[in-house]
Amino acid sequence: MKNTTRTILNKKGVEKIAMITAYDAMFASLADAAGADIILVGDSVGNTVLGYSSTVPVTMGEMVHHTAAVSRAKPNALILADLPFGRAHYSFDSLLSDCSRLVQEGGADAVKIEGDAGIAEKISGLTKAGIAVMGHIGLEPQQVLKLGGYRRFGKSATERDKIVADAKALESAGVFALLIEMADADCAKAVTEAVSVPTIGIGSGAECDGQVLVCADILGLTANPPRFAKRYANLSEEILKAYSAYVADVRSGRFPNTDL
Ligand code: KIV
Secondary structure, eight states: OOOOHHHHHHTTTTSOEEEEEOOSHHHHHHHHHTTOSEEEEOTTHHHHTSOOSSSTTOOHHHHHHHHHHHHTTOOSSEEEEEOOTTGGGSOHHHHHHHHHHHHHTTOOSEEEEEOOGGGHHHHHHHHHTTOOEEEEEESOGGGHHHHTSOOOBOOSHHHHHHHHHHHHHHHHHTOSEEEEESBOHHHHHHHHHHOSSOEEEESSOSOSSEEEEOHHHHTTOOSSOOTTOOOOOOHHHHHHHHHHHHHHHHHHTOSSOTTO
């Protein structure tokens, strides 16, 4: 059965939500077959696939391209696409046009937008226009240039209270869920208890309504995964073994063999 904003909302307090990133049809099909509830076409495509050193250079064109590849896999999982760097701070018309592209050209079911209470009014406009929005609070990786690096959020009471207030403002604006990245576990718990929409954590402890990991970290394809990520396979080693065997077979004439 296809997951929708409604099926995701209904899971709060009932069943944990599992979200995995994917950037193409092949890996989206595998995430879907594994039963993921949400497939995130994250702007982490920048660091994992496109060779950028952060998510900042990722463009609208690239996000539409990768979202369309994922949606061609026709997953039952809800397809969630990231809005790239800066776009949430353009005019509302431009933001609506970007989100509409992700939905209409990319085939996304929903759009994820990094930002605090300051963008709640714009998110309210988007949800009124029929765009399903997931908020993204705590660490916002698109702020890396301003922050001078990545850090954990919500350790102090002041920062925790601000994040809870941001979450409530975004909930009032109509988000169907909230992603909380690298927040102190107590802060993520406080947000989860304060809002009626599901929270999806990454590096934010076990008390969220669901979890997300970047596929390359799950599969062991990243050289330096974040400390909170769990590696479930070592595909780098497997792929290297397979490629090396193929290259050796071509060089030695063992491939192709005469029967093929
Ligand atoms: O782009 C991404 O992969 C993300 C992570 C927080 C999951 O937003």
